[in-house]
Amino acid sequence: MIGLTVSPEVALADESVKIQAWGLPPQELITLRAWLKDEKGQIFQSRAFYKTDDDGKVDLEHTPATGGDFHGVHPMGLFWTLKPVTPFLRLLKRDVKGSPFYVHLELYHQIEITSSPKEPPIISKIVERWYTSPHVQRVQIREGRIRGVLFLPPGEGPFPGVIDMFGGVGGVLEFRSGLLASRGFASLALAYFAYEDLPSFLGAMDLKYFEEAAQFLCNHPKVSGEGVGVLAICKGAEMGLAMATYLPQVAATVCINGTNAVNGNTLSYGDLFIPGIPYQTERLLFTDRGTLNISRTMDDPRKPEHQDSIYPVERARGPILFLVGEDDQNYDSLFFAKQALARARKYRKKDVYLKSYPKVGHLLEPPGSPFCPVSQSPFFPLPLTWGGELLPHCRAQEHSWKVIQDFLRKNIPCSRRNKL
Structure with a gap:
């Protein structure tokens, strides 16, 4: 069984998250993609390539990205490299109290060359990034x-x-x-x-x-x-x-x-x-x-x-x-x-x-x-x-x-x- 975990799935936007995948073939190249839609409907996205270890696992706190939008061990790299599909846009949260940014994290078996894959991901998670805590x-x-x-x-x-x-x-x-x-x-x-x-x-x-x-x-x-x-x-x-x-x-x-x-x-x-x-x-x-x-x-x-x-x-x-x-x-x-x-x-x-x-x-x-x-x-x-x-x-x-x-x-x- 293939698994993808993000911890915490609901957090303040200034908090780090841990991303892990498991149940994959050993030494396999995979793609992790992140994307969100801002309040004006604009898409921001990022991706990075990883190779699973001998146990078929990827842990972004230890596994280096081999390519994509960044290289090396950077647990928050997929968030750091979110970039607009439409050039020259800046990601800004306007409604900070009413809703979070919903960041979609997706896992693909192969190296996805295109930024918008045609095939659905093997597994995905949605992460909520809030700009206020609940009682503010x-x-x-x-x-x-x-x-x-x-x-x-x-x-x-x-x-x-x-x-x-x-x-x-x-x-x-x-x-x-x-x-x-x-x-x-x-x-x-x-x-x-x-x-x-x-x-x-x-x-x-x-x-x-x-x-x-x-x-x-x-x-x-x-x-x-x-x-x-x-x-x-x-x-x-x-x-x-x-x-x-x-x-x-x-x-x-x-x-x-x-x-x-x-x-x-x-x-x-x-x-x-x-x-x-x-x-x-x-x-x-x-x-x-x-x-x-x-x-x-x-x-x-x-x-x-x-x-x-x-x-x-x-x-x-x-x-x-x-x-x-x-x-x-x-x-x-x-x-x-x-x-x-x-x-x-x-x-x-x-x-x-x-x-x-x-x-x-x-x-x-x-x-x-x-x-x-x-x-x-x-x-x-x-x-x-x-x-x-x-x-x-x-x-x-x-x-x-x-x-x-x-x-x-x-x-x-x-x-x-x-x-x-």
């Missing part, structure tokens, strides 16, 4: 100007509060906040443009909006009011660094692949006005794949004419952690992070840290997320290049997710914590 509460937020979605862990709290922001895609993305709440954080997925009645495009930024969000989260009865954390990527990381620098409510900040200065859009905060460093659009690079590389469009903030745009990170109340992909092809994020770190040291602020990952691109996401080196953006005519290499990038996603949680738990003041 999802609350739509429309308080004053604030727009977003708050995720609350089960229990009375108080929980460490985190404001979670993304970049140039706009709107509100909830998947990371859902996972954070499942790990014990009260996480506010904050929108700041292209959502409901917020501006449709990213224009002049008012830091008062973000201060309102930070104060709202501090005041929530299930959140410790002693300060909140910020976790942000890309343009969101730029705004997160502004929050860290100027807002007293911000106790700890994680900036993923961001900058150290205001770019493009102006930033105001009461009487404070910070000009944005103009984008150098003439530096856009068109790649051989028909995609855009925009990493050179941001000017050097060290130039004399840009000094007023640099964030004085030494003013930040709490610690700041820069997480950087060294092969980021959207921002020169390692350069910007080093500049911020140098400024902090110059002014004797000792709690600014930099963790960089070689061969890692821009989209550093929770573990289990497929590697996405390029995808379409709603605000560019061509797909954007994000950079990175498959295995280093996916390993960095696993490592950085733990680093993020440890940093936020350690540095967000919270008088009492529930056991996680």
Whole structure:
């Protein structure tokens, strides 16, 4: 009897799974295929080839893939390499509370050369990948100007509060906040443009909006009011660094692949006005794949004419952690992070840290997320290049997710914590 097991079959999306097959002929070549359909009906799929051992077994924790979308022993390789049938799509979970991603795992006796086999699999399993645990509460937020979605862990709290922001895609993305709440954080997925009645495009930024969000989260009865954390990527990381620098409510900040200065859009905060460093659009690079590389469009903030745009990170109340992909092809994020770190040291602020990952691109996401080196953006005519290499990038996603949680738990003041 041929068997295929996946453990656990129902899990959070940031958890690893164990995949085993048995009852097969010894030393036989087989194909394991994974696929899912996203909420827009788009198919993402992956496959890898394996050779059974003398007992007719395959265990992805020990058996190396001999080919397909990856080589070697990588238990989560089939999840890491899920790629769209339609080019340049990014796998994003929109409805994080209502349904999981259903990942179909299929076993075939032979090496399947075609990505969509005509014959049915010998055996298959369906794995549920959820972005919130069952008792996490999802609350739509429309308080004053604030727009977003708050995720609350089960229990009375108080929980460490985190404001979670993304970049140039706009709107509100909830998947990371859902996972954070499942790990014990009260996480506010904050929108700041292209959502409901917020501006449709990213224009002049008012830091008062973000201060309102930070104060709202501090005041929530299930959140410790002693300060909140910020976790942000890309343009969101730029705004997160502004929050860290100027807002007293911000106790700890994680900036993923961001900058150290205001770019493009102006930033105001009461009487404070910070000009944005103009984008150098003439530096856009068109790649051989028909995609855009925009990493050179941001000017050097060290130039004399840009000094007023640099964030004085030494003013930040709490610690700041820069997480950087060294092969980021959207921002020169390692350069910007080093500049911020140098400024902090110059002014004797000792709690600014930099963790960089070689061969890692821009989209550093929770573990289990497929590697996405390029995808379409709603605000560019061509797909954007994000950079990175498959295995280093996916390993960095696993490592950085733990680093993020440890940093936020350690540095967000919270008088009492529930056991996680």
